[in-house]
Amino acid sequence: MEIEEKKILNRLKRTEGQIRGVQKMIDDEKECIDVITQLSAVRSSIDRVMGMIVAENLKNCFEHPDKNPDEQAQKLEQAINMIIKK
Template identity: 75%
Template sequence: MNSDTNQADQKKIIHRLRRTEGQIRGVQKMIEENKECLDIITQLSAVRSSIDRVMGIIVAENLKDCFENPQKDIQEQSEKIDQAIKMIIKK
């Protein structure tokens, strides 16, 4: 993650990851309790959505940083933007 990301953004991301961690623990408990497959899959889908959201936030912050604080080396700037775009497309 970019070192310039402000602390408020980092706290939001950490909070979201902790919530996701709780969801994963919930899924583990559901499996231990032999809950219905559909219920487990529904929760796993929510976990995946949460992680996708965190990834999107991080990539967006890095893109924002690229535009707000451009590199002196245009080639390096272009590479950073291309890398961010590839991460978005890869999703």
């Protein structure tokens, strides 16, 4: 497993723990604002993982270009659209 994959998996495991924490907060009837704050942190974490994955794929596109330039351009455009899409 390469270093970047390990970072992504570690971040996802932390996010999983955050989600379990939110579930416990709801079970414990914690304040709404506290639950929302934690959900916002989960969303930020997921956005970060998505950015890491897209960045890694972009890097691979530049380092190992396909033989078909049109297909390569389409992949790059898709990656960029995923980054800026909200």
